[in-house]
Amino acid sequence: MSEKDRLNEDLLEAQDQEDAQEGKYLTxxxxxxxxxxxxxxxxxxxxxxxxxxxxxxxxxxxxxINLRGKVIPVIDVRLRFAMAEREYDERTCIVVVNIRNAAVGLIVDSVSEVLDIPGDQIEPPPMVRKGQGSRYIEGLGHVGDTVKILLNISNLLHEEELEQISEAAVA
Known part of the structure; x- marks a missing residue:
């Protein structure tokens, strides 16, 4: 079983337990x-x-992309965050998410795992510069001795950008 298949299974299992979704994050x-x-x-x-x-x-x-007959817009999260572009390889994945009732693919370097991060282990994002960068961050999740940057998925695309790519995808 591939890593993507295992993660998709973990995802389905977590989604089946609707109440159990609270505090679960795909990393x-x-x-x-x-x-x-x-x-x-x-x-x-x-x-x-x-x-x-x-x-x-x-x-x-x-x-x-065409995913089983459905056209889905795709964004490269690295480029959204003004990081250096990177060549895609066998670990590169597209995470299909629902942003304001629209399916969008997020290109990421690799997927890791589904983690439980309780609310008391999440702190608000740091205030670096007013509104700069932190608009994408919902919080910082403490997992053992590591910190995961928890994203506010709704803010990855502005309303106008979502409309623009949705219209272009249909055209």
Whole structure:
């Protein structure tokens, strides 16, 4: 069983237990940093696929994929966070999430695991510069001696960007 298959199974198991979703996060890596997304937003994890470019889009919006007949816009989270672009490899994944009732694929370096992070182990994001960068961060989750950056999935795309890619995907 591949790592993606195992994570998809963990994801399905956690989603089946609706009440148990509270405090569960799918963790993934971008470079040396570990991030987390609440699993209630995650639909599935797939390997990197051919992405069809869309014209006149910001550089972090890579294009669209066809997932079982459904056209889904895809963004590269590294580029969204102004990190250096990286060549995709066999560990690169697309995490399909639901952002404001729209399916969106998030390209990440690799997926890690589904973790329980209780509320008392989460602290608010640091106030670095007013509104800068921290708009994507929901909190910092303490797991053992590590810190996971927990993302606010709704803020990854502005309303206008979501409309723009949704319209382009349909066209």
């Amino acid at each position: 993934f890596a971008l470079g040396r940093e570990e991030y987390g997304i609440e699993i209630r937003h995650v639909t599935e994890i797939i390997g990197i696929q051919n992405v069809t470019d869309l014209p006149d889009m910001p550089n972090f919006i890579k294009g669209v």
